Amino acid sequence: MSEGPDPGREPALLAVRDLAVRLPAGADRPFAIAGIGFEVARRETLCIVGETGSGKSVTAHAVMGLLPPTLAVTAGSIRFEGEEIRGAPAAAMRRLRGRRIGMIFQEASAALNPVRTIGDQVAEIIRAHERLPAEEVERRVLAGLAEVNLPDPRALAGSFPFRLSGGQQQRVMIAIALALAPALLIADEPTTALDVTTQAQILRLIGELQARRAMAVLFVTHDLGVVAEIADRIVVMRHGRIVEAGTADRILNAPAEDYTRRLIAAVPRFGGARPAPPARPPALAAAGLTKTFAGHAAGLFRRRPPVAALAGVSLAVAEGETLGIVGESGSGKSTLARCLMRLTPLDGGRFTIHGVPFSDLAAPALRHERHRIQMVFQDPYASLNPRQRVATIVTTGLAVQGVPAAEARRRAAEMLALVGLDPSAMERFPHEFSGGQRQRIAIARALVLEPQVLIADEAVSSLDVSVQAQVLALFAAIRDRLRLALIFITHDLLVAAQICDRVLVMRAGRVVEEGPAGEVxxxxxxxxxxxxxxAIPGRDWLARDPTHSPARPRPE
Amino acid sequence: MSRGRSLGRALLAHKGGLLGMAFLALVVTVAAVYPLANPRSPWAMGARPFLPPLTRGHLLGTDMLGRDVLLGLVHGARFSLLIGLMSTVVSLTIGITVGAVAGYFRGWTDEILMRVTEFFQIIPGLVLIMLLVVVLGPTMWSVVAGIGVVTWPSVARIMRAEVLSLRTRQFVDAARGLGQRPLAILFVQILPNALSPVIVVASVMVASAILIESGLSFLGLGDPNVMTWGYMIGAARPFLRDAWLLSAIPGVAIVLTVLAINMVGDSLTTALNPRQARKAERA
Known part of the structure; x- marks a missing residue:
């Protein structure tokens, strides 16, 4: 599916037609992508948006000629600056990549070589394509680093990647990608790993550079908010095919296809706050929690200063209430979760759960009271033991509490049903489930102990937006049904707005603001x-979107 | 389950591993069955000495005292493999326990256990074994204990590194949050995930244990009541120029067996490493 010519636009810089990439035998579908067609013009930003497995990254890699050897382009054409580049010889593609087409990836820290200086890595791409005197290369490196707004380019060029923050590393990647003034920039989820304020800065930077250089941008992302922020035109992909394509305004505000509508409806947004629940007794009350981590060694005799991850945090959650804890990376919100779970020892402060002084319990008593507070972890691929069957995973906690095996199995099966999994899941291993299903198993593991407090630490942030909506609804449902006190930790304000009654905004180990979610x-x-x-991407669009009904997922 | 099946397939896909396993199966079968068919003692001196191979009744001939070489070889296979396996079990038991406990509990436990490990690592292995065998007396058990004591530090180090990286995984945190006891977490949650590299090292260790035992027997420090390949080589040494086959035959047996075990170890490495396993399946 491709669009007809639009007279108002410049001629296409990149034109892809009927592109198909075959998957190796034994995959879940014969083609990674099929029938893909789109165009990108100068000064234009085309966003390819889709969920996991939609083929959006394969499309970007196919254009670059960077597919892994197991994948092969089997049909279609890729024309760049009027010339066919599909199947071009490797040497020709190498000349194109870096010079005419730049690329940035999601993990800047993985893309940078840890043992070489920043300046070296920027200079490398210049030397790979052009023969220039050393002074000229250096001048260009410094100019490139200055252009991406990095402070003190000269000092920075001599330092190693680990000295830089995630945002700075991504700026270096952009400097490398743009060092030779390419006509097209391909960006594959370049801001997904970044904090929201950093993401906003990087998006702004890409926009400025694009305007200054009349560059075309092909931007691959799963985040519709980012799309709304930057896209001129949008291609929506699913299962390796294009669902629909068109101008940003048309797709975002008047989607023609049902799938696009569902995708847009699943995006969490402000305005869903439910009426305040009736005042109930507090389930968890904490006062003055502190935790300081000793600084890492920096050299032989020096240490970095200690980091105060928690600097006097107090909070209270009532039965049936959801407290959101939001903040960027390094704000101490995960440390808070670990301290409440007693996985990390507190330095100071106390907390009680239904009157039990949980923070003061010693080992044997603690083991018996652990069922009161449970946690769902961020990454459902890391939080389930790959060598254990689901039955073992879910019943372990009950076994620790001394519940007989038969009884434990019965309760585990009940709980799996409650979180929406088939009883046959009991005998299977975690790798046989999708990310959303795995997170349901993790929720079942926590809930089977009938906790009074449940902590969800970024529990939906690794999930696709439609799965995320389902898991959020599940959290809300079990909270109401079991009168759980839910502590929901997230970096995503929209998710927090969706599920939380009250929020606590953390920064550098302190609570900077607290109040009802709607008000905050x-x-x-x-x-x-x-x-x-x-910094929330696409907030203007999210605020005015008409297709969305502000109903918060509220079952029953 | 599917994991077990794919591991089997990956093992079979590796031709060297298949060959090695076939050879080991042959050795084990012969070592188990032949003494039943020929129940004589390998020490029995029933024939003329220095009979050449292919003599009637003595397929590989007889040695300087008129003992049947084939019978010696078969009994040698039994004890060489047995000593190899048992000393590996000893080494794994010590090494896995020390490494896992050090890696999981960290702190002073780790410090003490690692200093002890280093103590064993800096002593020359063969000298320590010889000392142990001399002190404990030359029995099969002291040889097994000696080899185990000398080889466990490498297992402990690998195990510790694995456990160090696994203990920070989220599923371990989840188990702690459920209230599982530390030792239960170590053995139920962490160990099954840490064993792959240890299994690979263990397969190679069986081979090196056989070599060490042969060395000891060659030096006359083996169990005098047990016929091993090393003893056969050592005993035939004075006649190396007149009857070199007497040393060469058990020597070849050692070479082939150790080679086979190493090939199996190689294929295990490949099969337990998912990325390499996929490559092997494609090839």
């Missing part, structure tokens, strides 16, 4: 919260 996000008082809200 609608009228943030603290400058940091204001910056976080302002």
């Amino acid at each position: 996000f609608a009228a943030p008082r603290h400058p940091y919260t204001q910056a976080l809200v302002a």
Whole structure:
């Protein structure tokens, strides 16, 4: 499916037609992508959006000629600057890559070589394509680093990647990609691993450079908010095919296809706050929690200063209430979760769960009280033991509590049914399940102990948006049904707005703002919260979207 | 389950591993069955000495005391393999326990256990074994204990490294959150995930244990009541120029067996490493 010519646009810089890539035998479908066609013009940003397995990254890699050897382009044409580049010889593609087509990836830290200086790595691409005197290369390296707004380019060029933050590393990647002024920039989820404020800066930077250089951008992402922020035109992909394509305005505000509509409806957004639940006794009450980590060794005799991950945090959650804890990486929110779970020892402060002084319990008593508070972890691929069957995973906690095996199995099966899994799941291994299903298993493992407090640490952030909506609905349902106190930790303000009654905004180990979710996000008082809200990608579009009904997932 | 099946397939896909396993199966079968068909003692001196191979009744001939070489070889296979396996079990038991406990509990436990490990690593292995065998007396058990004591540090180090990386995984945190006891977490959650590299090392260790035992027997420090390949080589040494086959035959047996075990070890490495396993299946 491709669009007809649009008279108002410049001639296409990149034109892809009927592109198909075959998957190796034994995969779940014969083609990774099939029938893909789109065009990108100068100064234009085309976003390819889709969920996991939609083939969006394969499309980007096929254009670059960087598919792994198991995947082969079997049909179609890729024309760049008027010339066919599909099947071009490797040497010709190498000349094109870097010079005419730049590329940036999701993990800047993985793309940079840890043992070479930043300056070296920027210079490398210049030397690979052009023969220039050393001074000229250096001048260009410094100019390139300055252009991506990195402070003190000269000092930075001499340092190694680990000295840089994630955002700075991604800026270096952009400097490398743009060192030779390519006509086309391909960006594959370049901001997904970044904090929301950093993401906003990187998106702005890409936009500025694009305008300055009249560059075309092919942007691959799963995040419709980012798409709304930057796209001129959009291609929506699913199962390796294009669902629909068109201008950003048309796709986002008047989607023609049912799938696009569902995708847009699944995006969490502000305005869903439910009426405040009736006042109930607090399930968990914490006062003055502190935790300081000793600084890492920096050289032989020096140490970096200690990091205060928690600097006096107090909080309370009532039965049936959801407390959101939001903040960027390094704000201490995960440390808070680990301390409440007693996985990491606190330095100071106390907390009680239904009156039990949980923070003061010693080992044997603690083991018996552990069922009161449980946690669902971020990564459902890492939080389930790959060598254990689901039955073992879910019943372990009950076995620790001394529940007889038959009884434990019965309760585990019940709980799997409650989280929406088939009883046959009991005998299977985690790798046989999808990410969303795995997270349901993790939820069942936590809930089977009938906890009074449940902590969800970024529990939906690794899931596709439609799966995310389902798992959020599940959290809300079990909270209401079991009168759980839910502590929901997330970096995603929209997710927090969707599920939380109250939120606590953390920064550098301190609570900077606290209040009902609706109020905090609608009228943030603290400058940091204001910056976080302002950085949400696509917030204007999210605010005006007409297709969305502000109903929060509320079963029953 | 599917994992077990794919591991089997990956093992079979590796031609060297298949060859090695076939050879080992042959050795084990012969070692188990032949003494039943020919129940004489390998020490029995029933024939003329220095009979050449292919003599009637003595397929590989007889040695300087008129003992049947084939019978010696078969009994040698039994004890060489047995000593190899048992000393590997000893080594794994010590090494896995020390490495896992050190890696999981960290702190002073780790410090003490690792210093002990280093103590064993800096002593020359063969000298320590010889000392142990001399002190404990030359029995099969002291040889097994000696080899085990000398080889466990490498297992402990690998195990510790694996456990160090596994203990920070989320599924371990989840188990701690459920209240599982530390030792249960170590043995139920962590160990099954840490065993792959240890299994690979263990297969190679069987081979090196056979070599060490042969060396000891050659030096006359083996169990005098047990016929091993090393003893046969050592005993035939004075006649190397007149009857070199007496040393060569058990020597070849050692070479082939160790080679076969190493080939199986190689294929295990490949099969337990998913990325390499996929490559092997494609090839």
